[in-house]
Amino acid sequence: MELGIPFSSLVLPLSVIALLVCVGVRGYLNYHKAPQFPGPFLAKISSVWLLIHTFSGKLNQHNAAILEKYGSPVRIAPDKILTNDPIILRHMSTPRSNFRRGTFYDAFSLQPPLKNVLSQKDENLHNSLRAKLIRGYSGKDLPKLESDIDSNIANLVKLIRMESAAGRSIDFSSLAQYFTLDVLTHIAFSAPIGYLTQNRDVYSYIRTVSDFLQVLELGANSSFIQSILDSPFMAPMRPKPTDKDGMGAMMGMAKRAVSERYGSDPKVEQDMLGSFVKYGLTQQEAESEAMVQVLGGSDSTATAIRMIILHVATSPAVYVRVQKELDENDALFNGSLISSTNSRKLPYLQACIKEGLRIWPPLQALNSKLSPPGGETVNGVHLPGGIEVCHNAYTTQRRKEIYGPDADFFRPERWLEAAAEADQLNGEGEGGETGDTEERPAMTQTKSSQSRLARMESTLELIFGSGRFGCLGRHIALIELDKVIPTLLKDFDWSVVEPQKGFQSQCFGVFIQRGLWLRATHRGERKV
Numbered sequence: 225m226e227l228g229i230p231f232s233s234l235v236l237p238l239s240v241i242a243l244l245v246c247v248g249v250r251g252y253l254n255y256h257k258a259p260q261f262p263g264p265f266l267a268k269i270s271s272v273w274l275l276i277h278t279f280s281g282k283l284n285q286h287n288a289a290i291l292e293k294y295g296s297p298v299r300i301a302p303d304k305i306l307t308n309d310p311i312i313l314r315h316m317s318t319p320r321s322n323f324r325r326g327t328f329y330d331a332f333s334l335q336p337p338l339k340n341v342l343s344q345k346d347e348n349l350h351n352s353l354r355a356k357l358i359r360g361y362s363g364k365d366l367p368k369l370e371s372d373i374d375s376n377i378a379n380l381v382k383l384i385r386m387e388s389a390a391g392r393s394i395d396f397s398s399l400a401q402y403f404t405l406d407v408l409t410h411i412a413f414s415a416p417i418g419y420l421t422q423n424r425d426v427y428s429y430i431r432t433v434s435d436f437l438q439v440l441e442l443g444a445n446s447s448f449i450q451s452i453l454d455s456p457f458m459a460p461m462r463p464k465p466t467d468k469d470g471m472g473a474m475m476g477m478a479k480r481a482v483s484e485r486y487g488s489d490p491k492v493e494q495d496m497l498g499s500f501v502k503y504g505l506t507q508q509e510a511e512s513e514a515m516v517q518v519l520g521g522s523d524s525t526a527t528a529i530r531m532i533i534l535h536v537a538t539s540p541a542v543y544v545r546v547q548k549e550l551d552e553n554d555a556l557f558n559g560s561l562i563s564s565t566n567s568r569k570l571p572y573l574q575a576c577i578k579e580g581l582r583i584w585p586p587l588q589a590l591n592s593k594l595s596p597p598g599g600e601t602v603n604g605v606h607l608p609g610g611i612e613v614c615h616n617a618y619t620t621q622r623r624k625e626i627y628g629p630d631a632d633f634f635r636p637e638r639w640l641e642a643a644a645e646a647d648q649l650n651g652e653g654e655g656g657e658t659g660d661t662e663e664r665p666a667m668t669q670t671k672s673s674q675s676r677l678a679r680m681e682s683t684l685e686l687i688f689g690s691g692r693f694g695c696l697g698r699h700i701a702l703i704e705l706d707k708v709i710p711t712l713l714k715d716f717d718w719s720v721v722e723p724q725k726g727f728q729s730q731c732f733g734v735f736i737q738r739g740l741w742l743r744a745t746h747r748g749e750r751k752v
């Protein structure tokens with residue numbers, strides 16, 4: 225029998241049907257990878273939900289919203305769930321845990337296929353690399369760590385004074401990053417690049433890095449995108465040490481600095497690179513680790529500085545109290561810049577720093593960990609095998625049962641109240657200060673493992689990750705904050721220029737923040 229429909233005219237509709245069937249089957253299989261977890265429907269059947277929000281630079285906000293709506297854990301992709309449960313988060317990173325690094329970390333091989341400490345997923349290789357880096361990062365091999373930071377604070381203060389004397393407002397988003405880039409390159413290579421002295425975005429690094437970070441985060445959140453980025457035809461588009469601008473130019477700078485430390489007549493310095501060389505890193509490994517340090521430490525610490533200053537400057541009661549504490553303890557500045565040890569003697573200042581880190585965790589990436597085959601039950605939640613468990617730092621740090629019913633507000637007093645409670649629990653009654661420790665195993669030492677303060681401290685610690693994956697640069701970051709925050713608050717009065725405008729803040733794991741214009745008024749002469 226003749227149907228009268230030529231086969232060629234059926235090709236298109238049949239192809240569409242076949243495609244729809246494939247998409248449907250794929251969606252069905254995806255859905256059933258972890259059907260027990262709630263979440264947006266699109267996130268259960270495909271990675272599109274996660275990719276759209278990663279691309280928008282607002283994934284952190286969307287993640288916070290779905291955790292609020294569905295509770296923890298919530299599904300954000302077929303094989304990814306998101307949690308803000310501190311017990312699960314800590315458990316996955318303990319030394320004996322069977323969880324492993326997830327696909328998130330594949331994106332951070334800055335010179336693929338070479339792995340660095342951030343991208344190495346093999347447990348043994350990661351441990352041995354960390355062991356080689358730890359003395360440099362802990363500051364033990366850096367006798368000039370504080371004085372190097374001091375010299376950059378002095379440059380920062382000089383620049384702010386100059387701008388303020390000229391009646392100009394200050395682009396604090398850039399300035400904070402000039403400072404962290406100079407500090408990191410100084411302690412890594414024994415000399416800062418000179419962002420502060422030149423008062424400009426050297427290598428256009430800050431301007432161009434946002435595109436790089438957006439692509440990096442897309443790869444980190446999707447192994448499909450990462451496989452495209454890793455493919456040979458993308459190689460010409462990756463940053464190269466020969467580039468004039470951006471990440472590539474920074475790599476070139478690191479490469480040149482590293483090359484001086486190897487070869488027949490190596491330069492020996494007591495800096496981070498010197499420590500890496502001493503503990504056996506190859507030249508190529510040292511280049512890669514130097515870049516990880518700049519990438520991992522500059523945006524994160526700059527965000528911390530911006531958000532702490534912004535929150536203090538826009539909270540009048542806090543501002544008055546912290547400046548009073550700083551003025552009353554002028555002697556701790558020894559006539560110039562404050563040491564980290566002395567800074568930790570100022571309880572209200574320390575409470576402001578902690579509260580700033582809590583209210584706006586500087587890194588809000590997924591940091592996914594892969595559950596062991598067969599799964600595991602943690603804190604009453606069964607996490608099936610082969611699932612990536614991701615972190616939402618923002619809502620972890622706003623848990624009301626830990627920080628109190630007003631956890632959404634910036635209120636440094638909560639740390640002093642919790643410390644006073646802890647002292648009472650211990651029967652010490654010594655005033656409950658949080659900033660009184662010489663050594664700092666956690667953010668500060670805690671006196672009772674049962675106290676609210678202990679729970680607050682250990683939860684706050686999670687902004688740096690924990691256990692075998694914890695941030696190697698935490699010690700350096702905290703010393704920077706201990707020193708730069710009191711200096712900025714003691715030397716200047718800060719106000720927001722055109723507060724109605726707000727500023728731009730995009731999250732690609734790290735934050736790209738632009739247009740935070742502040743006015744600084746010098747408060748009087750002090751030698752720095």
Ligand code: HEM
Nearest residue numbers: 341342520521524525586591687688689693695696697701
């Ligand atoms: C306030 C500032 C900082 C924050 C909030 C922060 C946070 C983090 C987080 C959340 C991780 C990943 C944890 C995980 O994978 O579970 C990490 C890793 C890391 N951070 Fe930081 N960081 C900061 C500053 C720095 C600085 C200044 C440096 C360098 C001097 C640095 C170097 C590193 C390195 C090398 C790793 C990888 C550790 C490993 O793979 O074992 N960070 N950081």
